[in-house]
Amino acid sequence: MSAAADEVGVLVHELVPLLGMLWALVPEVGGSPMTGTMSHHKATGSPAPWNADAALLLYTISEEARRLEASLRRDVAGHVGDRRGGSDVNTVAALKAIMNLAYGVPEQDARRAARIIGRWVRSARQVIGEEERAVPLPAAPGATPPPCPYCTTFSLRVVLRDGRLWCINDGCKDGRGQRPHGRMTRSDLNGDGMIEWDDGRITYRRDWA
Known part of the structure; x- marks a missing residue:
């Protein structure tokens, strides 16, 4: 058994209900993806206002999902298979196929799939309001946000509610060779704002917190 493949399954089961909530924010969508009755049509009566963020995320x-399924199927079966149609039923079918295919690829590829699906889950939670959006790090008025200490770009994002932060630069790596993640906190010595990184690094900046 693969722990990463298990995680893929957990994330897919978490994502599907969130997709239902996103579909509810787009008035053209009706029916149930789980029963195979999804269809696109203009809503009648008084539809909910069009939610552009939900529509864009659903498209993404x-x-x-179709590209990820094709990539995993190529690795498992040697071919990408037929491309699925564009319906929401097929999106759910692709997700279910990804769950199964994840058990047939190396652990690192399953972990990559889990990261991708985890990103979809976080984005969905943000759009429907279940999770706070990440924003650039706070900076003094008129100043630029502090750069990432690993790649020196202005790519740090933070969830202000709990201080979780990370670098969104795809090529950025920390001392462990992974995407930098950390947490904003305050020094026990003088109360100054600082960031404790997952690789053990600590950086200080008075206007970070």
Whole structure:
């Protein structure tokens, strides 16, 4: 058994109900993806206002899920298979196929799939309001946000509610060779704001917190 493949399954089961909530924010969508009755049509009566963020995310997940399924199927079966149609039923079918295919690829590839699906889950939670959006690090008025200490770009993002932060630069790596993650906190010595990174690094900046 693969721990990463197990995580893929957990994330897919978490994502599917969130997709239902996103579909509810786009008035053109009706029916149930779980029963195979999804269809696109203009809503009648008084539809909910169009939610552009939900629509964009649904499109992103739809396309990326099909590409991820094809990539995993190529690795497992030697071919990408037929491309699925664009319906929401097919999006859910692609996600279910990804769950199964994850058990047939190396652990590192399953972990990559889990990271991708985890990103969809976080984005969905942000759009429906279940999770706070990440924003650039706070800076003094008129000043630029502090750069990432690993790649020196202005790519740090933080969830202000709990201080979790990370670098969104795809090429950025910490001392462990992984995407930098950390947490904003305060020094026990003088109360100054600082960031404790997951690789053990600590950086200080008075206007970070």
